[in-house]
Amino acid sequence: MFDISSRKLSDERLHQSQKLEAIGQLAGGVAHDFNNLLTIIEGFAKRALAKADDSAQVRSSLAEVVTAAEKAAGLTRQLLTFSRKRTIARESVRISTLFDELAMLLRPVLGERIELVFLPPERDLGVDTDPGQLFQALVNLAINGRDAMEGSGRLTVRATAADVDETRAGRYPDARPGRYVALSVADEGTGIDPKVISRIFEPFFTTKEAGRGTGLGLPMVYGFVRQSNGFIDIDSAIGVGTTMTLYLPLSEPAAVASAEEMGGTAFRARGETILIAEDEDALRRLAKSILEELGYTVLTATDGIDAIEVDEDCEGRIDLLLTDVVMPGLDGIGAAQAIVQRRPDIKIVFMSGYPSRGDLSRGDLPRGVTLLEKPFNAYSLARTLREALDGTTSATETEAVAPPAPERYGT
Amino acid sequence: MTIELKDLRVLVVEDSFQTIALIRTMLTDFGITQIYTAKDGKEALDFLGTCDELIDIVMCDWNMPRMSGLEVLRQVRTVDPDMPFLMVTGAADPDSVLAAKSNGVTAYIAKPFSANILKKKLNVVARLLSVRHG
Secondary structure, three states, X not given: OOOHHHHHHHHHHHHHHHHHHHHHHHHHHHHHHHHHHHHHHHXXXXXXXXXXXXXXXXXXXXXXXXXXXXXXXXXXXHHHHHOOOOOOOOEEEEHHHHHHHHHHHHHHHHOOOEEEEEEOOOOOOEXXXXXXXXXXXXXXXXXXXXXXXXXXXEEEEEEEEEEEOHHHHOXXXXXXXXXXXXXXXXXXXXXXXXXXXXXXXXXXXXXXXXXXXXXXXXXXXXXXXXHOOOEEEEEEEOOXXXXXXXXXXXXXXXXXXXXXXXXXXXXXXXXXXXXXXXXXXXXXXXXXXXXXXXXXXXXXXXOHHHHHHHHHHOOOOOOEEEEEOOOXXXXXXXXXXXXXXXXXXXXXXXXXXXXXXXXXXXXXXXXXXXEEEOOEOHXXXXXXXXXXXXXXXXXXXXXXXXXXXXXXXXX | OOOOHHHOEEEEEOOOHHHHHHHHHHHHHOOOOEEEEEOOHHHHHHHHXXXXXXXXXXXXXXXXXXXXXXXXXXXXXXXXXXXXXXXXXXXXXXXXXXXXXXXXXXXXXXXOOOHHHHHHHXXXXXXXHHHHOO
């Protein structure tokens, strides 16, 4: 037996996906040219504002130009996300953290007449994606839900683990089989008219009244999810409501170590911030995940130059730099030297894959340096950092840290 | 040796004369006095071929007619693997970013950018050069 309706649905989705791809190419080109023009408009307007005399009329006119240019830049950013012309960060985002932040932001945005319900997964999950863009995508969906309910009703945000097999993945042109986190936003609103459902991800298509929507919220969600190697499911019924489900790749559970593996409470953070510089994506994500589990605030950089950029951007404290030694562009020693100049009290821990320390032979190492040899495990990482922060290891001295767990990272 | 922002010698490669004018005013506001400009990749490479030692950083637009910023980067890297190279881009899709990274781009700046963002990027370059020149 051949399931014609299922085949027809798949064909329609494929056609829609190809259409969005073509629109994306066009939108990306337009956004690029607009960004060139906005650079000039915003740049000169700000400069003119800085140099303007005391004429209130001139100043307020220039301020309007700057505000409009900033708004336009926000729109082009969304267009670039839709057309997948923006780089996205890849991090393991914890659902528990995401829900906490969403709850704080959404309650005032949605208003008192919307009941906001969060249904977290049974055990905390992680998704492998860009945290900022994921947050923006869920906010866009929540605002659409609020508008569909005309200001009152229940909005449910749910996360569950989802194993997607070949058959299920075949129903969506963008989907691949695998392990996902299904993040859904469900409203009790008017539902989406079946006649327009195939167009809702097109840029500037909106069913909202003039002036209420830009028509870029859902295209942004679409582009972001596709770029994260995920896909979207829409379930909508007129008069009942809409559930939009984002399927995003599940973070590998190896990232999570138990409290015992990390030395119990002895090696936990005491309010410190750590900057990790590591060019190996998986190792950087893993170290971040372990350190966040220990309670540290974690900043990350993909190489030595990026570490200086993060340091330059950070107005607050950075207590410790955990850096690989060998990295492209600028190595860990160079990055440490640059950062120590600005933050003389920062502690430095080098991660090295060379037991002979041949890569650490360069002179004038910053003071207070500790070495963590790769491969390391959660315990040795937790202990080395705690000791470096407490000043209980001597400079450039490594010691054999007995790991209780067999798993080691960074080989 | 500490290199300060104002000490940087910058080559701006950009086909839009308005953008060149804007960047020049921003750099001048930072106290930078040694600013060179090229209207396309060929002019930039010709300049670097004769006056490489006059430049601390190349600040190059990605999308230019005839020669892209990526091609300029590739050619600069064949003669100077360490020259700080700041790519200015209106759209950075992952494939292009990967290509630029594998060709040794130092940093990116996305259009539209503010003077503060540019200042931060150039501060990073000044700190990088301070470390390199020890």
